[in-house]
Amino acid sequence: MxxxxxxxxxxxxxxxxxNVEYAMFNDSETLSIKIPSNETLNAIDYLYNKxxxxxxxxxxxxxxxxxxxxxxxxxLYSYTDHxxxxxxxxxxxxxxxxxxxxNIFPQAETFEIEFNEMMGIVFEGNNRMGEEFIxxxxxxxxxxxxxxxxxxFVNDNYMFRSGRENSINVREHIKNIxxxxxxxxx
Amino acid sequence: MIEKKKRNxxxxxxxxxxxxxxxLLMYCTGCGAIELPPxxxxxxxxxxxxxxxAGTPRQADILLITGYxxxxxxxxxxxxxEQMQSxxxxxxxxxxxxxxxxxxxxxxxxxxxxxxxxxxxxxxxxMPRPESVxxxxxxxxxxxxxxxxxxWKKYNENLKWYRANQKKVIKKWDLPExxx
Numbered sequence: 575m576x577x578x579x580x581x582x583x584x585x586x587x588x589x590x591x592x593n594v595e596y597a598m599f600n601d602s603e604t605l606s607i608k609i610p611s612n613e614t615l616n617a618i619d620y621l622y623n624k625x626x627x628x629x630x631x632x633x634x635x636x637x638x639x640x641x642x643x644x645x646x647x648x649x650l651y652s653y654t655d656h657x658x659x660x661x662x663x664x665x666x667x668x669x670x671x672x673x674x675x676x677n678i679f680p681q682a683e684t685f686e687i688e689f690n691e692m693m694g695i696v697f698e699g700n701n702r703m704g705e706e707f708i709x710x711x712x713x714x715x716x717x718x719x720x721x722x723x724x725x726x727f728v729n730d731n732y733m734f735r736s737g738r739e740n741s742i743n744v745r746e747h748i749k750n751i752x753x754x755x756x757x758x759x760x
Numbered sequence: 761m762i763e764k765k766k767r768n769x770x771x772x773x774x775x776x777x778x779x780x781x782x783x784l785l786m787y788c789t790g791c792g793a794i795e796l797p798p799x800x801x802x803x804x805x806x807x808x809x810x811x812x813x814a815g816t817p818r819q820a821d822i823l824l825i826t827g828y829x830x831x832x833x834x835x836x837x838x839x840x841x842e843q844m845q846s847x848x849x850x851x852x853x854x855x856x857x858x859x860x861x862x863x864x865x866x867x868x869x870x871x872x873x874x875x876x877x878x879x880x881x882x883x884x885x886x887m888p889r890p891e892s893v894x895x896x897x898x899x900x901x902x903x904x905x906x907x908x909x910x911x912w913k914k915y916n917e918n919l920k921w922y923r924a925n926q927k928k929v930i931k932k933w934d935l936p937e938x939x940x
Contacts, residue, residue: 708832728871733872734872735859735871
């Protein structure tokens with residue numbers, strides 16, 4: 575399928591105005607753009623006011639410990655063109671910080687609280703930062719970070735039931751007890 | 761542990777009667793919840809065994825935990841359990857309540873339900889089918905009739921042990937110490 579014409583034009587315009595690291599089509603209706611974090615607010619302002627991207631359908635993040643970055647992702651949708659733009663921003667992994675978008679997209683506020691809890695990203699200007707979203711009384715590191723070892727955490731904090739002492743085949747055992755064929759037996 | 765005491769005739773009648781009329785409170789945050797509508801409705805019809813769903817914890821006899829419990833939901837389950845009037849029974853449904861199941865290495869779900877609540881009957885499986893659910897409920901009914909379903913007495917007597925376990929995982933403890 576041909577790429578969307580309006581999106582192609584936008585890609586060209588966008589590359590002229592902003593310092594775009596890369597811009598590529600995911601499919602004919604979706605364009606991913608990576609820009610430096612200091613130009614992001616202007617870019618979103620441009621997409622919101624000059625273009626028709628009025629809807630923030632999703633925020634997301636990708637943890638990349640090898641490159642020492644966290645990618646923050648904004649997915650914007652246009653109801654007039656029916657196209658999607660994915661804005662990707664690199665944040666420093668040690669001290670991930672960005673500015674809140676709650677004044678443009680009110681729903682971003684809730685996303686930002688979740689990201690703060692799960693990934694430790696701080697959004698300046700959001701005064702509900704640090705509020706509990708899903709976890710209650712969590713005092714460990716942000717659990718969605720890739721260097722958070724869940725198994726180690728589980729071994730430290732929970733008790734496991736010890737396994738069986740014998741090594742009887744379960745199917746055989748059931749057959750001996752009930753004298754009946756199991757549902758999985760031939 | 762509670763010694764098996766000899767019951768007098770009134771307790772025997774009492775146990776027999778309560779085994780015939782069990783009201784079920786379903787805690788449906790786990791995936792086991794999907795097995796309960798067919799158990800309740802015309803296909804498997806648990807009401808023919810005298811078991812019916814109850815609306816609130818205060819009117820229920822059985823607390824049915826249908827799968828994994830996160831720390832946050834464990835807190836609500838403890839609250840609901842302590843609001844129930846005794847005699848009360850707990851059923852652990854599915855392998856998640858027994859040993860963590862497929863969430864065995866999750867940072868946010870408990871692995872053994874019987875550390876936090878006294879479980880009378882386990883129904884193993886992932887997920888147990890409605891037949892197994894009804895089988896477990898019938899088994900519970902038999903145990904009640906025999907006067908052996910004493911989980912709630914165990915809970916009252918060993919409250920300190922249960923509280924210590926509960927507080928170990930629930931870091932933000934804001935439940936009342938006694939609410940039954």
